[in-house]
Amino acid sequence: MQIKDYPLITALSNDDLLLVQTASDDAFKSLKVSDLKSYIGVSSSSGSGSGSVTSYPSGMALLLDGGSLIDKSGNSRNASPIGDNSPLPATGIDGKKVLRWNGSGNQELQVTDFLDGTTGATLYCVYSVTGTGNYNLVRTYALDDYWHFIDGNGYIGTFQNVRHEAYPPSMPNSGNHLISIHASSTSYEVVLDTISKGSQSSSYASGDRFRIGTNDKSFSGDIALLLVYPQYVQPNSTSDLGVRNSIKSAYPSLSI
Known part of the structure; x- marks a missing residue:
């Protein structure tokens, strides 16, 4: 026929x-059809053909969501695995597709460095933790940095050329969370859910890489959303609240 x-x-x-x-x-x-959508990174929920049901404020440099390695910011900055293994699409927070790391320490992703020449950056990440060990979800420089260390604190170095010591304090080892990192030429602040971890006096560094779920920290959990703006967004500003409202509409169970 x-x-x-x-x-x-x-x-x-x-x-x-x-x-x-x-x-x-x-x-x-x-x-x-649902399996095809999952394979190519398009949401099975109603929404735009890009796969992102939620509309985030414009100007983003990177948008990864929906359990996909495809950048939906319009900048074609797709993620790719460092080696042979990649986090796999799974169903996670609020029934949404996520990327899942299994704690094996061999699922690191990379995005071609895209922040060179910027004077600040802001990152929003919706993630879930299922293991109690160390993890580092975004590395931008060759540092031994942690979003969570076994002592419960972070030793974060995202958008920095040296890591912060015991900052942010009291980082989670379970549950669903939104973290935002706000870096400028004079200040650095991490906000976890709705709680600021305090502003640090330090200078922004764009870095020379963009790695996700680094192998040396063996993350066990999910990343539902990774959203980066190539400029400083002040916490609790109108711009920041606009992003947070969009994230809340996409992931209503978050405590934000």
Whole structure:
């Protein structure tokens, strides 16, 4: 039967089946629409074709969400695994697709460095922790830095050329959280959920890399959202609250 003999389909549901031909052996196999969406990083929820149901304030440099390595900021800064292994798409917070790290210490991702020449940056990350050990979710410089160390504190170095000692204090080893990092030429502040960890006097450094879920810290948990703006966004400013409101609408169970 020729393709023209099939009726034209203008809408598909997530449970519909597609007939696909594999390149390796020319065999035909069935594939659910929902599985195809997950594979290419498009949300199965209603929303825009980009896969991001939530609309975040404009000007972002990087947007990873929906359990996908595809950058949805429009800048084509897709993530890729450092080695042979990658975090896998899974269902996580509020039933949303996430990227899941299993604690094996071999699932680190990289994005080509994109902050060179900037004078500040702000990062928002929705993540879930299932292990009680060390983790470092974003590294931008060759530092031995931690978002969480076994003593419960962070020794963070994201957007810095030296790590902070015992800062941020009291970082989580369980649960779902939003962390935001606000770095400028004169100050550095981490906000966890709604609590500021205090402002530090330090100078922003754009770094020479952008690594996610670094192998040396063996993260066990999920990253649901990673959103970066290439400028300083002041905590509790109108711009910051706009981002937070968008995140809250996407992940309503967050305590923010």
